[in-house]
Amino acid sequence: MEQLQMTRSTQLKTKPATDQLGFGRHFTDHMLLMDYSKGQGWHAPRIVPYGPLTLDPSAMVFHYGQEVFEGMKAYRTPQGEVVLFRPDMNLKRLNHSCERLSIPQVDEKALLDAIRQLIVLEKDWIPEGEGNSLYIRPFIIATEPGLGVRAAHDYLLLVILSPVGAYYSEGIHPVRIYVEDQYVRAVRGGTGEAKTSGNYASGIKAQEVAEGLGFSQVLWLDGVEHKYIEEVGSMNVFFKVNGEVITPALNGSILAGITRDSVIHMLKSWGVKVTERRISVEELYTAWQEGKLEEAFGTGTAAVISPIGFMKWEGHEMEINGGETGDYAKKLYDQLTGIQRGELDDPFSWRYVVR
Amino acid sequence: MEQLQMTRSTQLKTKPATDQLGFGRHFTDHMLLMDYSKGQGWHAPRIVPYGPLTLDPSAMVFHYGQEVFEGMKAYRTPQGEVVLFRPDMNLKRLNHSCERLSIPQVDEKALLDAIRQLIVLEKDWIPEGEGNSLYIRPFIIATEPGLGVRAAHDYLLLVILSPVGAYYSEGIHPVRIYVEDQYVRAVRGGTGEAKTSGNYASGIKAQEVAEGLGFSQVLWLDGVEHKYIEEVGSMNVFFKVNGEVITPALNGSILAGITRDSVIHMLKSWGVKVTERRISVEELYTAWQEGKLEEAFGTGTAAVISPIGFMKWEGHEMEINGGETGDYAKKLYDQLTGIQRGELDDPFSWRYVVR
Ligand SMILES: Cc1ncc(COP(=O)(O)O)c(C=O)c1O
Ligand SMILES: Cc1ncc(COP(=O)(O)O)c(C=O)c1O
Numbered sequence: 001m002e003q004l005q006m007t008r009s010t011q012l013k014t015k016p017a018t019d020q021l022g023f024g025r026h027f028t029d030h031m032l033l034m035d036y037s038k039g040q041g042w043h044a045p046r047i048v049p050y051g052p053l054t055l056d057p058s059a060m061v062f063h064y065g066q067e068v069f070e071g072m073k074a075y076r077t078p079q080g081e082v083v084l085f086r087p088d089m090n091l092k093r094l095n096h097s098c099e100r101l102s103i104p105q106v107d108e109k110a111l112l113d114a115i116r117q118l119i120v121l122e123k124d125w126i127p128e129g130e131g132n133s134l135y136i137r138p139f140i141i142a143t144e145p146g147l148g149v150r151a152a153h154d155y156l157l158l159v160i161l162s163p164v165g166a167y168y169s170e171g172i173h174p175v176r177i178y179v180e181d182q183y184v185r186a187v188r189g190g191t192g193e194a195k196t197s198g199n200y201a202s203g204i205k206a207q208e209v210a211e212g213l214g215f216s217q218v219l220w221l222d223g224v225e226h227k228y229i230e231e232v233g234s235m236n237v238f239f240k241v242n243g244e245v246i247t248p249a250l251n252g253s254i255l256a257g258i259t260r261d262s263v264i265h266m267l268k269s270w271g272v273k274v275t276e277r278r279i280s281v282e283e284l285y286t287a288w289q290e291g292k293l294e295e296a297f298g299t300g301t302a303a304v305i306s307p308i309g310f311m312k313w314e315g316h317e318m319e320i321n322g323g324e325t326g327d328y329a330k331k332l333y334d335q336l337t338g339i340q341r342g343e344l345d346d347p348f349s350w351r352y353v354v355r
Numbered sequence: 356m357e358q359l360q361m362t363r364s365t366q367l368k369t370k371p372a373t374d375q376l377g378f379g380r381h382f383t384d385h386m387l388l389m390d391y392s393k394g395q396g397w398h399a400p401r402i403v404p405y406g407p408l409t410l411d412p413s414a415m416v417f418h419y420g421q422e423v424f425e426g427m428k429a430y431r432t433p434q435g436e437v438v439l440f441r442p443d444m445n446l447k448r449l450n451h452s453c454e455r456l457s458i459p460q461v462d463e464k465a466l467l468d469a470i471r472q473l474i475v476l477e478k479d480w481i482p483e484g485e486g487n488s489l490y491i492r493p494f495i496i497a498t499e500p501g502l503g504v505r506a507a508h509d510y511l512l513l514v515i516l517s518p519v520g521a522y523y524s525e526g527i528h529p530v531r532i533y534v535e536d537q538y539v540r541a542v543r544g545g546t547g548e549a550k551t552s553g554n555y556a557s558g559i560k561a562q563e564v565a566e567g568l569g570f571s572q573v574l575w576l577d578g579v580e581h582k583y584i585e586e587v588g589s590m591n592v593f594f595k596v597n598g599e600v601i602t603p604a605l606n607g608s609i610l611a612g613i614t615r616d617s618v619i620h621m622l623k624s625w626g627v628k629v630t631e632r633r634i635s636v637e638e639l640y641t642a643w644q645e646g647k648l649e650e651a652f653g654t655g656t657a658a659v660i661s662p663i664g665f666m667k668w669e670g671h672e673m674e675i676n677g678g679e680t681g682d683y684a685k686k687l688y689d690q691l692t693g694i695q696r697g698e699l700d701d702p703f704s705w706r707y708v709v710r
Contacts, residue, residue, distance in 0.1 A: 024413065024502025031412060054407045057386060057515050058379065062496055065420050065552030066559065102559045137502060141417055147379025147492060147517060149589060151559050160412050162502060184544030187578040189537055191557045197420030198553020202546045204421065204457045204506050223542040224579050234504060 001034075001045055001110035004117055009049035018129040021165035023302070024137075028125040028161040032118045034111075036104055036140075038153035045114050047121060050160065056145035060152045066142035067197045068097035071301050072258075073133040073164075074119050074354065076126045077342025082119060082354040084136075085340045087112055089258045094138060096256075097194035102151035103140055111138070112352075115159055119354045122161055131166025131337075167303045172325055172333050174309025177232055177296075178215035179281055180206050181314060185230065185253075187223030192230075192253035200234075207233070217298070219311065221281060223253065229279045235298030235306060236260035239284060240328055242292040249276040259299040263332055265348060272328070281313050288318045295326030304340070305333040356389075356400055356465035359472055364404035373484045376520035378657070379492075383480040383516040387473045389466075391459055393508035400469050402476060405515065411500035415507045421497035422552045423452035426656050427613075428488040428519075429474050429709065431481045432697025437474060437709040439491075440695045442467055444613045449493060451611075452549035457506035458495055466493070467707075470514055474709045477516055486521025486692075522658045527688050529664025529680055532587055532651075533570035534636055535561050536669060540585065540608075542578030547585075547608030555589075562588070572653070574666065576636060578608065584634045590653030590661060591615035594639060595683055597647040604631040614654040618687055620703060627683075636668050643673045650681030659695070660688040 009029045016026045027050050034045040061067055070090045075083055091108040098105055115136065119126075126134040138159045142152035183206035186192025186199055203218070210218045217233035229248050231237060236257040238247045245267055250256050267274045287293040296308035307330075309323040320326075338344030339351065364384045371381045382405050389400040416422055425445045430438055446463040453460055470491065474481075481489040493514045497507035538561035541547025541554055558573070565573045572588035584603050586592060591612040593602045600622055605611050622629045642648040651663035662685075664678040675681075693699030697706065 022503075027413060050412070052409045053412055054409055057405070057408055057513050058382060058492075058517075061417065061552075062422065062494060063424055063492070063552055063555070064559070065422065065554075065556035067417065067420065067556070069418055100560060101556055102563055135502070137413075137418070139417060147490070148377075149555055149559070149562070151563065158412050162413075182544055184542050187539050187542040187545065189539030189578065189581075190542065190545075191553070196553070196556060197416075197418055198546070198551070198556050199420075200418070200504055201420035201422070201456055201551060201553050204419070204504070205455060207504070208457055208506065223544065226544075 001107050002043060004114050005046040007048045018127045018132055021127060021132060021163050023164045024135060024162045026163055028122040030118060030121055032114055032159035034157040036155040042106060047118055055143060058145040058147055060142035060144050063147060064149055065198045066101055066103060066152055068094060068101055068103055069137060069139035069195055070094045072136045073301060074126055074136060075133050075341045079342060081342060082123055082126060083342055084352040084354060086258050086350050087352050097196055100191055100194040101196055103155060116354050118159060125161060125163050127163045133164055135162045135164045174307040174323060174325055175216040176310040177217050177219050177308050178210040178213060179311060179313035180218040180220055181226060184223040185220045188253050190253060193255060195255060227280045229281055230254045232298040235300035237298050239293060240295035241287045245272055245274045246279055247276055248279055257299055259301060259304060262336060263299050266332060266335060285313060285316055293320055295328055296320050297329040304336050305329050356462050357398060359469050360401040362403045373482045373487055376482060376487060376518050378519045379490060379517045381518055383477040385473060385476055387469055387514035389512040391510040397461060402473055410498060413500040413502055415497035415499050418502060419504055420553045421456055421458060421507055423449060423456055423458055424492060424494035424550055425449045427491045428656060429481055429491060430488050430696045434697060436697060437478055437481060438697050439707040439709060441613050441705050442707050452551055455546055455549040456551055458510060471709050473514060480516060480518050482518045488519055490517045490519045527680055529662040529678060530571040531665040532572050532574050532663050533565040533568060534666060534668035535573040535575055536581060539578040540575040543608050545608060548610060550610060582635045584636055585609045587653040590655035592653050595650035596642045600627055600629045601634055602631055603634055612654055614656060614659060617691060618654050621687060621690060640668060640671055648675055650683055651675050652684040659691050660684050
C-alpha cells in the first residue's frame with residue numbers, strides 16, 4: 001500500500017459527554033479513506049476530516065448493495081494504553097466478506113496499520129468511563145455509477161470512528177428473546193456468513209415485530225427447515241445444557257463471530273466441554289423441560305456477552321436460570337472485558353496495542 | 356403530496372448517440388427527489404438537476420442496506436406519444452417492497468404523477484430507434500446517520516432516468532442458462548419477493564461463476580431444497596411442456612414480475628393453459644428427456660422476453676427447441692413490445708400515456 005496521506009481537520013468538534021454517548025451517534029474528527037479502481041487496485045489511502053460523501057445517484061451500492069463492513073472497539077487501559085481486541089480477525093473476516101460479495105481483497109496488514117494511525121490521531125476521542133469505548137467501523141461500498149447488475153469496477157473503503165457508551169449502564173443483565181418462526185435472516189448458499197448490509201436489512205422487520213411483542217431480540221432459525229438455531233439478533237449464541245456448552249456450528253449461514261471464537265477458547269481453557277454442532281430449538285425446549293437448560297447467552301462486539309433470561313418459541317415460554325445471569329455468562333463477561341480493557345492478563349495474546 | 360417544485364438545469368448535457376446507449380450508463384438532465392422524515396412523512400417533492408448526492412458516511416443505507424427500487428421503461432410511439440407500461444404495478448410493488456424493508460409507504464398516485472412530470476420535462480431524452488427506450492429507476496434509501504441496527508427515521512426517494520439501447524441489437528435470440536446448485540438468491544421468509552439491493556448483491560458471485568463457464572445467466576433454485584425453480588437472473592421464467600405453459604408460483608421468495616403477469620394474461624387470452632405452480636428441475640429434465648420440453652423463456656422489463664436455448668443442470672445438458680427461439684416466446688415478444696411501443700392495440704389497457 002502507498003504511503004498514507006493525512007489532512008488534518010482545522011475545526012475540531014466538541015466531544016460529547018461520556019454519559020450521553022449511545023451507540024454510533026457521534027463521529028470523530030477524521031476518517032480513513034482508500035479508493036479502488038479496476039486496473040489501479042486499492043490506492044490513495046488517506047486520513048481526512050470526517051465529512052459527507054459525494055456519490056452519483058447511480059452508484060451501484062444504492063441499487064445492488066455491494067457492500068461489506070466490520071465492527072470492532074478500541075479501549076483505554078488503566079495504564080493509559082490504547083488497545084484493540086483481535087483486529088487481525090476482523091480484517092480477515094472483512095476479506096472473507098469481500099470474497100462472497102465479489103469485492104476486491106484488501107491488504108489486511110496495511111489496513112490495520114492505517115487504522116492504527118487513525119486511532120492514534122483520534123485517541124482523545126476514546127471515552128473515559130467504565131465500559132465506554134471507541135467503535136471502529138470499516139466498510140467498503142461500490143461507487144461505480146451505472147445500473148448494470150454486476151460487480152462494480154470502483155469502490156471506496158472507509159473507516160469511521162464513534163465513541164460509544166457502555167452496553168450495560170447498570171451492569172450485565174439478561175434479555176428476553178423471541179424465536180422467529182416466519183422471517184429468515186440467511187440461508188445456506190446465501191450471504192449469511194458475510195458481514196454485508198443486505199443481511200441486516202432483511203432482519204429489521206423481524207426485530208420490529210419482536211419488539212412490538214415485548215422482546216429485545218430475535219433468535220434466528222435456519223432458512224431451510226426452520227428448526228435449527230442460528231444466531232440471536234447480531235450475536236452468536238451459546239447454551240449450557242447439563243454442564244456442557246453448545247453453540248451452532250459455522251454452517252455457512254451464520255457469521256463467524258470473533259467474540260464467539262474467543263468464548264470457545266476461553267471456556268476450553270477452563271476445562272469446559274464446548275461443542276459446535278447443529279442445535280434444534282426442539283432439543284433445547286426438551287432440555288429446558290427436563291431442567292437441563294442451565295444458561296443461554298449471546299456473544300458479540302457490542303454487548304460482549306448478553307445473557308438470555310427468557311425465550312419464547314411458538315406457544316412455549318422458557319425462563320432460563322430463573323431469569324438471572326448465569327455463572328458462565330458472568331465469568332466470561334468479566335474475563336473478556338477485563339482482557340479487552342487491559343485490566344487482566346492476556347493469556348491468549350488477543351490484545352493489539354495501538355502505538 | 357405537496358406541490359412539486361422544479362429547478363431546471365442551466366446546462367443541458369449532450370445526448371449520447373442512439374447506437375451507443377448501453378444500459379444505465381447515461382443519465383438525463385434532471386431527477387426527482389422527495390424526503391421522508393419521522394413526524395413529517397414524505398415531503399418536499401422536487402425536480403432538480405441530476406447531480407451527486409451528499410450523504411453522511413454513517414447513513415444507514417451504507418451499513419444496513421435499507422433500500423428498495425423499481426425499474427420500468429418509457430417508450431415513444433409511432434404517433435409521437437410517450438407511454439409507460441403498467442406503471443401502477445411498479446409503484447404498487449415499490450410499496451410492497453417498502454413494507455418488507457420497514458420503509459414508509461409512498462402515495463402511489465402522487466408519485467406516478469411526479470414521475471409523469473419528470474418524463475415530460477425529459478421527453479427529448481427518450482431515444483429514437485427500434486427497441487430503444489428511457490429506463491426509469493425509482494429508489495428509496497435510508498439516509499439517517501447512525502450505526503444502530505433499526506429502521507431509519509429519514510429516507511430519500513429518487514427517480515433517475517437513463518436512455519437505454521435495445522436489449523437485442525440483432526433481434527431476439529436464445530441464451531444459455533446455468534442451473535445454480537450452490538449459491539442461493541432468496542429463501543422463504545427472506546427478502547426475495549421485495550426488490551431490494553441485498554438480493555442482487557447476493558447474486559453477483561453466482562453470475563460471475565456462470566459467466567466464467569460460458570453461460571449468460573443463472574437459474575436460481577429454491578433456498579430450502581435446492582430442487583424447485585425460482586427465477587432466471589433478474590427475470591421470471593416460463594416453460595412450455597407438452598403444450599401447457601408452466602411458471603413458478605409466487606411463493607414469497609421470487610419477485611412478482613410485471614412482465615410475468617402480462618405474459619400470463621396474454622397467453623390465457625390466446626386460450627393457452629397456464630399453470631402457476633412449484634416446478635422441480637428434475638421434472639423439467641424428465642420432460643426434456645421425453646421430448647416434451649418445448650420452450651423456455653425468461654420475462655422481465657429489460658429483455659421483455661428472453662428465450663432459453665440451452666440449460667445445464669449438474670451433469671445434464673439440455674438443448675431446448677433446437678437452440679432456437681420458440682413460437683410462444685416470439686409471439687409474446689412481438690405482441691408485448693408492440694403494445695409497449697404503441698405499435699399495436701392495447702386490449703388490456705396496459706399503456707399509460709404521459710401527457
Ligand atoms: C449477524 C452477526 N452475528 C454475530 C456477530 C458477532 O460477531 P463479533 O463477535 O465478531 O462481533 C455480529 C457482529 O457483531 C453480527 O452482526
Ligand atoms: C429478481 C427479478 N425477477 C424478476 C424480474 C422481472 O420483473 P419485471 O417483469 O417487473 O421487470 C426482475 C426485474 O426486472 C427482477 O429483478
